[in-house]
Amino acid sequence: MIRFWRQLGWLLRRKTRESELREEIEFHMECEAGEREAAGLATEQARRESLREFGSVALHKEDTRSMWGWRLLDELRRDLKYGLRNLRRNPGFAAVAVGTLAVGIGAATAVFSIVNGVLFEAFPYQDPRQLVLIFEHLPNAPTKFGVSPPDFEILRREAQSYSGMAAYRNIEYELSGVGEPRRLFAARVSPELFGVLGTEPAIGRAITAEDDRENASVAVLSHRLWSALGRDSSLIGRTILLDRRPYTVVGVMPERFDFPPRGAAINGEPAELFVPMSFSRIEREGFGMRYGLTVVGRLKPGVSLEQARGEMGRLTAPLLEQYPNAMQSFVSGMSIPIVPLDEETSGRSRTMLLVLLGAVAMVLLVVCADVAGLMLSRFGFRRREIAVRSSLGASPARILRQLLTESLTLGVLGSALGLLLAWFAMRALLSLGVETLPRAESIAFNESVLGFAVLLAMLTPLLFGVLPALRVASGTEAGTLKDSPRTATPGRRSSRLLGTLAVTQIALALVLSVGAGLLLRSFLHLLSTDPGFRTEKTVHLRVTLPFGGYSERGQVRSFYGRAIEAAQAIPGVLAVGAGSDLPLGVRERRAFSAATPARPIPETSRLIAPTWVSPGYFNALGIPLKRGRFFTNAEEQERPTVIVNAMLAEMIWPGEDPVGQRIKWGIEASQAPWMTIVGVVGDVKQSTLDEPAIAQVYVPLPLLEEPGPLSRTVNLLVRSERDSTSLIADLRGALQRIDPALPISKAQPLEEIIGESLRPQRFSMTVVILFAAVALVLAAIGIYGVLASVVTQQTHEIAIRMALGATASGVMWMVLRRALVLMAVGIGLGIAGALGITHVMAGLLYEVRPTDAIAFLGAAVVLAVLALLASLAPAWRAIRVDPLVALRTE
């Protein structure tokens, strides 16, 4: 141990040590010379003799230095210098190798940064492993949903497994009073929330129990919002307007704090500010309604998830007993699922991320195979140089180490450049997948990502450097020195290795191409799915009416009326419609009952999608009328009417005409008024293109109830032959004249909403296609490399054949045959591999099987064509071999 420190000290003062050694040896030699002089020899001869005695000074110095203990380091340093000099002398090879490595390492690092952010990065809360989310679930609902306020209060009182429990709910507000009015996502939070999460505001104070009790109009800003507003600390205590009502800013959260975590199915939008939950009386006493809260709890130390789940199981029955008798049948079978926080946020994207990780790993392997091939070719040219070194006394191990050092240099350079690429790639991926990726806020270039890049810099040289180095270091024979430099080409065995590498690349490229093909077909299927409505020549604008100024339903209805009128007054407009929701974005789900159903309502379909619409809504969207009529302008409130979609009609009155039948909201025992069906329209997709349509009920606007946050959204649809940009500008103007302070949250041609709903699929597809393209290019280069070296190697043979009368096509066939063999083996292996692993992607595919024949065939064809193209140049070169020239240069 001490020896190590001493040697380290010597290493640091190396120069001094060197000069001391020199001095010491000189002194010794002078003593010797002096002795010989004293014995009678002349000075010069004395010196010469003692020199001879002393032997090779250099060798002794070397031996002595080796005692200093860092010969390894010395040799490595020399290897490094040598390697760098080599790279400088072959800039072409260096550029291609480093560039290819950079692409592979850059892509891998970028994907890792995303996977790291989503799956591994710790949440910005204290001990996030102890946090769980609590939901409620009814057996007849497709997925779990949020918790109802009275249930939350009861659970918080009764559950013993938690050191704290809090509830929160996303809410949208219009922010004004500071800068331009705009809409933002906020969260209503119970006062215990920050305590449960273990975070405190960085400035000011949090929301207190008192704020909550008194429904105080206070707000705590997120750090992001505060930065956007100018980081002004005087904001604390100032008033801002949320939905045009005054709120006082009391605090600002710290910088890395993000809540709710993006990606949760319910209440999954990070909030830009927080307000007190302040349940209203209706909320607090409303059993069986408003299942919209997400509850987060911190498990007590020592309490396991199973124990907490067991407790919830035991608490369910007493909770349900508190429900009114009339609801008992509705809520029978209710359960209270508990999910760990990280599982809830990132669990659903796990498949996609794993697929991405697998794809990029394959790209990296292809890159390594490519660089290995490059190095093999290059080493072939250096056989002579290496033979000289080995004859000078370098052992194979030494040569191997030197070659590996060169590989390591390439790895480090490639990694450095790759980091730069990765940074850009990461930003591109983030913007491409902006709404698809959960926890996007945690994705950044941090230590883990940098560490990963360094790891790759160390590992990839092993992958691509070992095989070529072994081949070269062990293949040195004395005969090599006698070869003329001009025939210094890769040997036969090297050629076989090159061939293996090329086959590997082809196989990997095929797997990636199959994956890309599957995703592409799936995407195209989605695009061609009939969404149930038409988007041509239609534009869409959306505003959300704030609470302040639109608290009464009369105000909301009046806005709708004026907006429709103003739109109709614009020249060139063919149809105008308005509604609370658009297809592909119908947000609410409600239970319903029918007065005289022909079939009982299946419990699994009791929740349907309601939408409030103007009479022109269906026409503007091109939704066909199947039976009955559309709404007129004069729908009366005394005799409430609704329009249903075909799915609901088929479900309750199969084969009959449902016009005239009556339905109402809620379960059979509810007191809601009956509504009469006056028409049936075609189905539209309510959530995404790949989910089937569900039953839907359209309600005329005059029947709008107490406006809640969902029904205050106004989607205006306008169909016209006019160009969309000018039409949108006119509509903006019209809306602004009605209410100048209202921010317009969306203004787009309607077809864009289809693109928006396809973002997740487009994201995975684009990335995998990109990777497949890179792999294909590299595989093609690999094939080219193999064939080029084959041709060079067999120039002699080709020349002889041509001299003996072989035709050009015969020679070309010779080269192409090699290419075909490589291709066949590679594609065969690739198909086998793809068949084995594409089932992993099944969850990402829509109406496409993981073994879809077209995708496989397409990938094989693309690869075959590419391989043939890549073999053209070498084949051409083979033909142009001049027998006389080739045979003479021997």
Next chain:
Amino acid sequence: MTPKQPQRMELLQGTLDLLILRTLIGEPSHGHAIAKHIQRSSEDLLQVETGSLYPALHRLEAKGWIAASWELSDKGKRAKYYRLTASGKKQLNAERSKWEQLSRAINLVLEPSEGGLG
């Protein structure tokens, strides 16, 4: 007239270490003096290859058994003087007893006290 060439005997590495340590039990010396001392003490039978001397000295220094410092020599130039350290003294005793054991064992085999294999 050429000086008589003394017989050069092969020295094992460990033995050289032992000799160097023993030499330094007196006063500190530099490399040349150590070599000369060994030569003289062994009646010219052991002549240390100078190519082995300095590696050995540096190795012993690395192990901490001898310590070095630069002093002014009697020739007026400065030289690197080595001296024995405390752990070096311990090592010397250990090596010495090992050597004596080895030597005794070999002697026992070479001159058996009873009739063995002859």
